[in-house]
Amino acid sequence: MKVVRHVLGRLAFYVASAVFAAVFALPLVWLVFAPFGAKARLSVALPDPFTLSNFGKVFANTFAVRALFQNSIIQAVGTMLLVTLLATLAAYALSRAPIRGRDALSYGLVLFSSIVTGTAAMVPIFLLIFNMGLIDTHMGVILVFTGGLLPAAIFIMRDFVDSIPRSYEESALVAGASPWGMFRDIALPIVRPGMMVVGVWTFVNVWGGFLVPFILLRSPTKMPAAVAIYSFYTEGGTPIITLTTAYALLYTLPVLALYLFVNWKYGFRFFGGIKS
Amino acid sequence: MANVTFRSITKQFGNFTAVNDVSFEIHDGEFVCLLGPSGCGKTTTLRMIAGLEQPTSGRILIGQDDVTEAKPKERDIGMVFQDYALFPHMTIADNIAYPLKVRGVGQAERHRRAGEVAKNLSIDQLLERRPGQISGGQQQRTSVARAVVHKPRVYLFDEPLSNLDAKLRLEARSFLKHLQRELGVTSIYVTHDQAEAMAMADRVAVMDRGQIVQFGPPLTVYREPATTFVANFLGSPPMNLLPVRYEGGAFKAATFELDAGPFAERLRGIAAGSQLTLGVRPEHVRMGGAGDAWRIPGEVYAVEPLGPESLVTLRVAGALVTARLFGDDPPTATGATSFAFDPSNLHVFGPDGRRLAAR
Numbered sequence A: 001m002k003v004v005r006h007v008l009g010r011l012a013f014y015v016a017s018a019v020f021a022a023v024f025a026l027p028l029v030w031l032v033f034a035p036f037g038a039k040a041r042l043s044v045a046l047p048d049p050f051t052l053s054n055f056g057k058v059f060a061n062t063f064a065v066r067a068l069f070q071n072s073i074i075q076a077v078g079t080m081l082l083v084t085l086l087a088t089l090a091a092y093a094l095s096r097a098p099i100r101g102r103d104a105l106s107y108g109l110v111l112f113s114s115i116v117t118g119t120a121a122m123v124p125i126f127l128l129i130f131n132m133g134l135i136d137t138h139m140g141v142i143l144v145f146t147g148g149l150l151p152a153a154i155f156i157m158r159d160f161v162d163s164i165p166r167s168y169e170e171s172a173l174v175a176g177a178s179p180w181g182m183f184r185d186i187a188l189p190i191v192r193p194g195m196m197v198v199g200v201w202t203f204v205n206v207w208g209g210f211l212v213p214f215i216l217l218r219s220p221t222k223m224p225a226a227v228a229i230y231s232f233y234t235e236g237g238t239p240i241i242t243l244t245t246a247y248a249l250l251y252t253l254p255v256l257a258l259y260l261f262v263n264w265k266y267g268f269r270f271f272g273g274i275k276s
Numbered sequence B: 001m002a003n004v005t006f007r008s009i010t011k012q013f014g015n016f017t018a019v020n021d022v023s024f025e026i027h028d029g030e031f032v033c034l035l036g037p038s039g040c041g042k043t044t045t046l047r048m049i050a051g052l053e054q055p056t057s058g059r060i061l062i063g064q065d066d067v068t069e070a071k072p073k074e075r076d077i078g079m080v081f082q083d084y085a086l087f088p089h090m091t092i093a094d095n096i097a098y099p100l101k102v103r104g105v106g107q108a109e110r111h112r113r114a115g116e117v118a119k120n121l122s123i124d125q126l127l128e129r130r131p132g133q134i135s136g137g138q139q140q141r142t143s144v145a146r147a148v149v150h151k152p153r154v155y156l157f158d159e160p161l162s163n164l165d166a167k168l169r170l171e172a173r174s175f176l177k178h179l180q181r182e183l184g185v186t187s188i189y190v191t192h193d194q195a196e197a198m199a200m201a202d203r204v205a206v207m208d209r210g211q212i213v214q215f216g217p218p219l220t221v222y223r224e225p226a227t228t229f230v231a232n233f234l235g236s237p238p239m240n241l242l243p244v245r246y247e248g249g250a251f252k253a254a255t256f257e258l259d260a261g262p263f264a265e266r267l268r269g270i271a272a273g274s275q276l277t278l279g280v281r282p283e284h285v286r287m288g289g290a291g292d293a294w295r296i297p298g299e300v301y302a303v304e305p306l307g308p309e310s311l312v313t314l315r316v317a318g319a320l321v322t323a324r325l326f327g328d329d330p331p332t333a334t335g336a337t338s339f340a341f342d343p344s345n346l347h348v349f350g351p352d353g354r355r356l357a358a359r
Helices: A002-036 A053-061 A064-097 A103-114 A119-131 A138-162 A167-174 A179-207 A211-216 A225-232 A241-265 B042-049 B092-101 B107-120 B136-148 B168-182 B194-198 B218-223 B228-233
Strands: B002-014 B016-026 B029-033 B057-062 B075-079 B154-158 B184-192 B203-208 B211-216 B240-247 B250-253 B257-259 B274-279 B295-305 B309-316 B319-326 B336-340 B347-349
Touching: A002 A053, A002 A241, A053 A241, A064 A225, A064 A241, A103 A138, A119 A211, A119 A241, A119 B218, A138 A179, A138 A211, A167 B075, A179 A241, A179 B057, A179 B184, A211 A225, A225 A241, A225 B107, A225 B309, A241 B295, B002 B194, B002 B240, B016 B042, B016 B057, B016 B211, B029 B168, B042 B154, B042 B184, B042 B194, B075 B136, B092 B107, B092 B136, B107 B136, B107 B211, B136 B194, B154 B194, B184 B194, B184 B228, B194 B218, B194 B336, B203 B228, B211 B218, B228 B274, B228 B347, B240 B319, B295 B319, B336 B347
Parallel strands: B029 B184, B029 B203, B075 B154, B154 B184
Antiparallel strands: B002 B016, B002 B057, B203 B211, B240 B250, B240 B274, B250 B257, B274 B347, B295 B309, B295 B336, B309 B319
16 A cells, blocks of 8 residues: 555656646747748647758848847857956955945845846936947947846855955965965956856846847847847738747857856866865 | 064954954074964964954064064965865965965976975875865875975964864874974964974963963973963863962861961962962872871762773862873772872962962
8 A cells, every 4th residue: 555655656746747847848849849840830849841941041131140140249248258357356355355334235236236227227228328329339238238237246246255265365365475466366266166157147148138239229230139030020020930930049059058168168166175 | 484573462353352462572493382262362463473464553573574564475474274275276286386486486496396395295196186186184284385385484373283183183293393393494383272282382372362371381381370271271181270268377168178388488478368279280189198188078070081091070169170090990989089189289379360489
């Protein structure tokens, strides 16, 4: 009796897990299969007949190709570098320098940014960028994204820097390093895993960001992929499923590649320098 | 090679005084232990020598140089941290060679010198590994190697053995003492372990609440503790302390009375009725002693056989007194008994806790 109940319990668990997993996996499987079918369909099935012609049509759309392989990359990489650099320096200072009220400052930043950013701030942001003469420039998009992401990035980085014992830096200073040498040789390499986390997080946020470039950019030659995907809609506003999925598949690849690269190159944590 | 001198050093953190008007001179080549309970200011003292903390007032000298305001890198010191603080992204070789790297020594030369030091410390087979891949004892040696590779004038040790297990700690203790003798470099060693301080130091500075209570050779500090604090801190188990009242030429407590005659000279100036403290080391306490004038009645509280010796604890007038008895067989005493000692081994501490020394 006990055995039967145990087996039935396991069985129910696996069935429930499988259903649950399927709910999340199906859209992804559909995204992988759909671009290779000649006809659009909303059910998951092996493409029949198998064709690459959808990708041919996507690559023929120079506007969309430039958006994906040039504009999105410029904006995402630009923001990533700026946010990671600024967040690291700010977090390091906030963590190490004896500044009165630095905790309140860090928490205030996150709270403030989570309230103010988004659609609500779009009008003042537009006016600000307009008056700076940065409408329809990559720099305008990068600065607005940086402003929006930086507070949370500083918060994440600060948590990371806080978790690193000061004795690393102190032992470098006592060994004879200058403060800048200590930062370059010791602090920076040790916080690098945190920088990678912030960098990838920033990249993904900008990569998927639609509203900011949609409002701040004018020329089709500067639009990123998140906006350009609308060029695969019919004039009536319905998506051409074969082409949007083909483009969407291409759109996910750089993020996947970045993640795999970081995981391969830096996706390890250092252990063992501190004995506790 | 250098002296280290403190002149009236005070260090305050906000309203808290960590180090209070401390002055001392550590001689060239000397091994000094700063000993005390946590929060006594010993680590702050060490960090001020390293330049990691700035004193609130006073001057610090290394050799002839006033280094009070100098940056750590200008002080020419080597330091071993409690947590070792090896750089996790560097190999052992690069860790050891780091002080040479920041001094502009070329890669080939600094790796050669790091290899030399590593060989002396028997870690030369680990040079290509990273700190996470070696054992605690090896990490400890690596941090020592990094502290000595650039031949600094002073070594600083911040509880370097406290993260090792008991057996490794004894090994590392002998090793560090041997190394210091061999290199002959002025060393300052912070510990809260009195056995470590006794075993290693040329001189021990016992600290309490930001001040040095006593500074002297370990055996002198052990045999002639300046205060009840020092008496209670050194020795394992520490000195037995019994509160008594000085009255009519005798030390009086609820259950015993001892003739203060032999101490008359020391007690000159002590008013009758004063509260004093008697101290006697456990190894100077005998059990029984019937007919002995220096005898105190008590009751057996616990017997702890330790192999070559046994600890017998007696309850005496509300206090506990421990006797350390040598011999293979643990005593079998139970119930009411008494202990005795030689008056020459008795210490008398005045009402202020300071030891009354023979004049």
